Amino acid sequence: MTTIADSVPTSLDHRRGRTTVTVVDGSGTLIPHTDILLEQVRHAFGFGNIGFDLIDFANEHATTTDDAVAGSSVTTSDDNNAAFAQEWLSLFNMATLPFYWARFEPTPGHPDTARLLAAARWFKSHDVSVKGHPLLWHTLAPRWLMDVTETQAESAMRARIKREVEEFAGVIDHWDAINESVILPRFTAETNAVTRLAQSQGRVETVRLAFDTARAANPQARLVLNDFDLSPEYEHVISECLDAGIQIDAIGLQTHMHQGYRGEDEIWEILERFARFGLPLQMTETSLVSGDLMPAHIVDLNDFAPADWPSTAQGEARQAAEITRHYRNLFAHPSVESVTYWGLSDATAWLGAPSGLLRTNGSRKPAFDAIHDLIKSEWWHPAGVQRTDEAGRLRVQGFAGTYRMSHRGVSADFAVEAGHEKHLRVVLGA
Incomplete structure (x- = not known):
């Protein structure tokens, strides 16, 4: 017998989003091939x-x-x-x-x-x-x-x-x-x-x-x-x-x-x-x-x-x-x-x-x-180290919310929005 619960979505894709972050330093220079600590800090x-x-x-x-x-x-x-x-x-x-x-x-x-x-x-x-x-x-x-x-x-x-x-x-x-x-x-x-x-x-x-x-x-x-x-x-x-x-x-x-x-x-x-x-x-x-x-x-x-x-x-x-x-x-x-x-x-x-x-x-x-x-x-993105590519980019896919990237004691926050694929430029460093 089919019930209403059988139609409940299981993928939760509507709660997730994709964000590509281009990481630059305070002077605007790309930060390629660099290990960045990535962690989720808040749910949307x-x-x-x-x-x-x-x-x-x-x-x-x-x-x-x-x-x-x-x-x-x-x-x-x-x-x-x-x-x-x-x-x-x-x-x-x-x-x-x-x-x-x-x-x-x-x-x-x-x-x-x-x-x-x-x-x-x-x-x-x-x-x-x-x-x-x-x-x-x-x-x-x-x-x-x-x-x-x-x-x-x-x-x-x-x-x-x-x-x-x-x-x-x-x-x-x-x-x-x-x-x-x-x-x-x-x-x-x-x-x-x-x-x-x-x-x-x-x-x-x-x-x-x-x-x-x-x-x-x-x-x-x-x-x-x-x-x-x-x-x-x-x-x-x-x-x-x-x-x-x-x-x-x-x-x-x-x-x-x-x-x-x-x-x-x-x-x-x-x-x-x-x-x-x-x-x-x-x-x-x-x-x-x-x-x-x-x-x-x-x-x-x-x-x-x-x-x-x-x-x-x-x-x-x-x-x-x-x-x-x-x-x-x-x-x-x-x-x-x-x-x-x-x-x-x-x-x-x-x-x-x-x-x-x-x-x-x-x-x-x-x-x-x-x-x-x-x-x-x-429902939480695990914290871990990700490496930027040759163009200084990180690709983040996870539950919508606020994420933080950190490197050498400097951090910056950015958002992942549900149902969207975004491209952001984030300054990491003075």
Whole structure:
């Protein structure tokens, strides 16, 4: 019997590129017949995780060196945080930081800008791209918005979006513009001003508010429509927004799988449905548990709150196998540009679930090593020495990303782009 997974590409050619580099010295002279160390230093594909747990550490070490992150220049009391940071940086090149409005600005006019900006700069200093999540969301909308008129609340929403996008521009240029718009007009779990506005002005106009305000504040920003509802209703919302002229840069798809891995066929079918819009797909919130699964009858995942939810040896083996299958499936689909795993450690995992890649004591689960093997081994160009030809050329074929060539203590970076054959001239030396 043929399944959807049977059609999954196996060559991964859509993730690879070819670059011919002509190497010259600082005077422009070719460097022929010379051994050059070549290594990949970054993936173009976004392998992400939330950076929530590193905000305080990043603020304390905003000017730290890589050695300090590794733990050689920190106090003993900070060793655990430094080790956690090192584990994070060893896997991921994309961080999501929290901009939940009620927590970011619990008192009007007193936003948590300085702390989040320092954290974002710390990640960027470690060659990690940063995404803000989210600019507008009905959940965790500040209660004080309900104390003003709808018109005043709308003005506050616009001002909040404009402020964050402008003040973080150049550090964060990537945002979930609005979160979970499918359920927005009928959300009843808590009274909030965003749902009130959507009920009055309509869902599409509320989405437009978020996107257009952010776009005006930073025309270079990449703006994402993100949702957990992956039903045809989300497709309908996307169609409505695009028909209304809203510029969406990427579609965010959440895949929290506390009730079990959905399988390659189901995930591939979801990807195919949303790929039809011709926009990049971001797997914005992915998780798999390494303990007992949440019962299937639970509709709202927030309703499951066991007193204890431990990781188990059997569950960890299952998590490692499933996360490998899941990442292979996502990496194989040409429309997917990033996947963000939702949390590194069980110690602070969402809903208290054993969904992290590290145990509560900080030790690695098999799932951590499984992802590491994919990202930094199977999908990584091995470091090695290559020799330039008589014209000073190196021919590099590998996964899209940033590569570094080094010779006699001097190095230079260049890019390999997926699906392209490029010719570059790279200066190696002063």
